[in-house]
Amino acid sequence: MHGQSVSIVSQAIRYIEDHLDKKLDLETVAAALHYSKYHLHRIFAKIVGLTVHEYVQRRQLTEAAKLLAFSKRSIMEIALSSGYESQQAFTSSFKAMYKMTPAEFRTAEEFYPLQLEIHLSKEPTKMDFTKDDIQFATVEDINDWMELVQLTIDGYPRLDEVDYMEKLSFYIADKRALILRDEGMVIGIMGFSTETRSIDFLAVHPQYRNAGIEKVFLDKLADELLTGKEISLTTYREGDKADTGYREKYLRLGFAERELLTEYGYPTQRFVLPPKDKEEV
Template sequence: MNKVENIISVINYIEEHLSEKLTLSSIAKSVGYSKYHLHRIFSDTVGLSIHDYVQRRQLTEAAKLLVFSDRPILEIALISGYESQQAFTNIFRQMYKKSPNEYRSDEEFYPLQLKFDLKAGSPQNHTMMDAKENISFATAEDIPVWMDLVHLVVDGFPHLNESEYLMTLKEYIRKKQALILKSEGIAVAVMTISHNTGSIDFFGVHPLYRNSNIARLFLDKLMNELLADRSISITTFREGDKADTGYRDAYLNLGFAEAELLTEFGYPTQRLILAKEAGGNTDDAP
């Protein structure tokens, strides 16, 4: 099996044992890998450590039970692999910004982490230095592969409601404000933008292409073609947010600078700005 197929088998094991206390050691022993090897290939492929992935999956399933069942919170905590209601409440509040009771009262479910659904034939990570000309406006036919990618990067978008997102996406496509880069039948990267505000409203890159130059290719297209007359902005996690899996640092490394603090859909975020003169020619960026 190649690396992707190995990770698929590990993810399937995790999904079958989400109600148990899962650790790197226990998972490695069960799937027959060394802890070092499992940690390395999982983090390289998924972009999260085993610990973070398991924690986020268990909390997501707990959030679902809080909204769609009447099970006691202590029972949900135990089902989610926690030994006490207090331990569960502490981490739930860190990640969801609400206590389990508050989350249940709001009656609105959203996932921290969906099952990482890689296809066995997914392309291996590689650079795409010549791909800028392949970035195109998305069409309605692209929606299925677009949503496949959204499911892989949902960790970067707190409070994402899939049905509402789909309606909004169709409007972006109609206005030619949705960009997509595809390879071998999958969406490698997707982005929605607002011409009026100069904002990037959604940006996701397939995990297997994280180490490529794709983010800079998209920014270069915006700065030199689509939003050439304005500064570009994006909102992301605030500094120190435990739910951030690395998005904030990634944007700062691309040249974005901190701007005002915001609250979106009840979630604390921060606006970042990429001024044209600060971004320069992204083709030459490291």
């Protein structure tokens, strides 16, 4: 049954990708595929981790940002080709996600994606992972690692892929890059710093977001690699429209809010997980 759901969602994604220049909503996509919109909404959100509306909006704004950065088309033209009926509505949505107006984004000339096309794989074969399943990444894992980064781009505000790749090589060499696979497919990755005791990047495959994999990585870190240490990470600020649920997830895992930051020009907030050994804070 799950395999059938993956097939349906893949069809929905394909339809969306082929019609990004049109006004799209759940009802339109469901009707095109001849599925119940309620059924499609449920399985799409479960498998992708985003609703159809969220996926469409993020994909259309990403393509709009690309046009702003690399074309000379007018903002009004880009707005219409992104499914918006007015420049005002487009500007409002764009600023909520990119933290600047379309005109300011064009002037900055620094493109980064909110959401890339999601390619779903086979259905999960295992959901009961433990920290013993996690391994240190090697250089042979880099291509598969980056494929997962592409799938989870929503968790990387202002990702500079070139800079990320350079850092990843150092993390792998220093044994600060962890990876989790399910029958060969990379489903979880984590890069951490022993000096700052921070998680510098963490991602889980969309199809495994309900498998508790973040907790498994945290157990590996707290029990074996940063034992007795306070662990921190940064994520979206409260109310950020670009957040697809990361703040809520980290709070559920026991992280506490700390100071507001700005990283690579993007507003973020530091979160802290108290050590399992309460003596060190």
